[in-house]
Amino acid sequence: MAKIKTRDRILDTSLALFNSVGEPNVTTLLISDEMDISPGNLYYHFKSKGDIVEELFGHFEEEMLDLLAVPEDVDISLDQQSFFLHLLFEAVARYRFIYQDLVNILSRYDQLQVRFKRLLKKKTAAFRVICESFRRQEKMDIEAEQLDSLCEQLTLTACYWSSFDTLSHLDNREKVDPGRGVYQMMHLMIPYLAPDEQAHARLASRDYL
Amino acid sequence: MAKIKTRDRILDTSLALFNSVGEPNVTTLLISDEMDISPGNLYYHFKSKGDIVEELFGHFEEEMLDLLAVPEDVDISLDQQSFFLHLLFEAVARYRFIYQDLVNILSRYDQLQVRFKRLLKKKTAAFRVICESFRRQEKMDIEAEQLDSLCEQLTLTACYWSSFDTLSHLDNREKVDPGRGVYQMMHLMIPYLAPDEQAHARLASRDYL
């Protein structure tokens, strides 16, 4: 069994530290200390701390783009949708350091701004595709204005739920339960679902509590 | 006309800078530079940067507690409620630096954590009082489970809308329009309103776009 390359260990360790104490509070020294390597060694593999952040962001971006490639014109079931939400929240939770200090990070690494905004747009678009699929299947009844508002609300919630949730247990930033987020997202949609689907969604949502 | 005291100018300037470039990016040197006073002078008035942050937070806290003292057992009208939301978003916008780097700030000034959480609880409670007033007046029809979810969602949105909105125009962090936030909040409640109130709320909400 080949040992993990130092470069990858740096990424893993950084991600764990960023998530647990926040990216701005993590110094390159802390990362190398945690790994029992020298700071010089870290800088052999990455030319700056920003490069680590950007590479991690790149991984996140890749995962998200993959996930958000929701096929249009396909009938999506409620269960498929909640599974999708589950995966979405898991990905966000794995890279929650980005969201916890979002404005700060995007202002310091400004090439990430445009990429993050693109992700946001794709997220909103994905929710719209899902809602429109429901609408075609007559599982959802919603007017244009409400649909816009709902999709924005879903995007907002997908972004900030985990941070908001963390606030309730700021003492340990380690574990984050994506479940409550999925629950909350489903409850945003429930009012617009057809009666049968509503009942189904209510029951299904409870699994996430 | 008496000139504004240096101490107050420090608070004003700090607030403006915090809001516009983010608290972590504002050094005491930048504040004193902006005011054309010496850093020593700043430290004559405040013993640390943290003290400035805490005093500003105190002002925010005071405003919010004032605002959130919603009387129970009183019939609240839809218009009163949207006015309340308006004031709420304005207060948040005025102190948006707190929210833009929330996790970061709360982790560095940890005495603020408990105070912030208390505000969150009060916020959720205020939304609950409002919804229950609507329910008593038969303006709202909502079940317990949905009410919980709605109040949490309102709190989340009240916290993060302005940050979320700022993301769309990260180039200039100066101006923030609280209107869209109010609109979004109203649209969260609309599905649960009685038909007449729904129509009213839809119309009223458009004023905030």
Place this chain on the structure above:
DNA sequence: GTCTATAAGTAGATAGAC
């Protein structure tokens, strides 16, 4: 109250030996 000068500490990053 306000200034200048500077201390003390920390972060990011580099040089050069092994």
Place this chain on the structure above:
DNA sequence: GTCTATCTACTTATAGAC
């Protein structure tokens, strides 16, 4: 690839003159 040593830059904060 990895280490030690070190540099530069910056930030907070203080000392002491005016």
